[in-house]
Amino acid sequence: MLKQYLARAAQYLPVTGRRAGSLARKQRLLAEKQHREVMAGHEALRSQLVRLEEELLPHGKGARGGVRQTLDELASAVDEVGRSSRSAGRTALESVWAAVYRDTTDRSDWLTDQTVSPGRWAVGYPFLYVLYRVLDEARPTSILELGLGQSTKVTAQYAAHATAVDHTVVEHDPEWISTFAANFAVPSTTRIRSLDLTTVELDDGNTALRYDGFAQAVGEATYDLIVIDGPFGGGAERARIDVLDLIPQSLAERFIIILDDYNRPGEKRTATAIVKALDAAGIAHKTTKYSGEKDLWVATSPDLKFFTSL
Template structure:
């Protein structure tokens, strides 16, 4: 009998209640699987966002580390450059003092070089230019330490004309009271203004400079004004705009702060002007805390490598 029941169960459909329970079980299992899949999907999405956030954080930290390393390297580089420039300045100071020790015309050597004033490389090169080139017509842009030297040279050498262009009347008065200027030194006070030049929209120049010096030629020009530290494209273009007409046949032009971009571009433009007019010249550099560039005619080329 039991064998017959078992056989009938295999061929006959199950009772409705049993069938329904089986369907419910399958549906419940499917719903559970769907919830599990949805839960897994949410977890995967959450992990993906966490990974993305982690990667962003890693990128930020990597950038910070790289920037810190770059900043440290730049700091070390600047320290190295400053140390090298300070050492060079000290060397030029010794060379300068040795050079002027027995000078016949530089009797007052109480200079205060540095900061806004010219440095020892400039003073050394200037002394050599004055002592060995012996210019007669001197133009100086900027009243200061260089004036103390040139004025003594002009006072000791007959027929020398020394013209100084300065914008600040208060500084002119103070300097004139502290240092006795000879009759051969004349100060011209000109205000400053901003003008466009080439691609630069604003370049600081002396107002009326070209009119005040029209028709004059100089064999020595010293350029340490007007203020040019904030000029990026060009700086101190007053003489440049009058070249080559303002130069004598034999000439020397000295430019202070030549490491700055404005002055560097101006010197390059000066060289281009000389080349375009087929004027043979030589260039020299004297570097300490600041850079001095010297452009001179071929006839006195030795001054570029003293």
């Protein structure tokens, strides 16, 4: 079983380096399928180890210590292979998304400066891809973006090219604003609001990092696209909760919300809270998750549900 599993994983890993072309969507589905199969193999192997432990331990009184040690070592080896496989799976998906993004934006009539550096602090390729499709096809007219950076390069070019589009970016770090602006000519159609960060105590006993004066600064307008990638969430129990101030009154009837780092618990809780707030306000919606190196979460009004199946 272990041999079969490792052979399957080894077959899967090379997907990472493959250059994806115009069949990128097919490759992404294949990468996802292979990833699921490897993870299923990993789970099966784990259960088999647990069963083996239950069967062996009662019999081997004298050899108990040795059997336990061998099983523990095997279990940790299986877990390590699982971790590497998960990580390789994400890298494979990210590289396929990169190709999909490039194919999609090639010869774009509004994304003329395609210099972008996704990943690490910034959004990844799946985020950029979803953002581009949303801008290009849903044509939002009032955009709020939380966290200035690589995603802004895409959103700002759309706002500059389209007519009558409001684009506001909230950013906490004045130094980052000048560094960013020194390398990317922020169009006059993009307004950057500099808001300090503040830590607030929540009813559940947790704290959260928030933009100070958020609702007063941006809560008056109505938005049909909200892009959330700030403030940095970094493994907090609750993260990026500012958007909750805007639901429902600042959400347009036709809307899309995109939240990055949905693989982290703090952002996941925020997505759940968004759904709860939408439900409480009787606002119908569709949601989905896209995965690359990290996950992003998307919520849309029902008429824009197409953007949950890109």
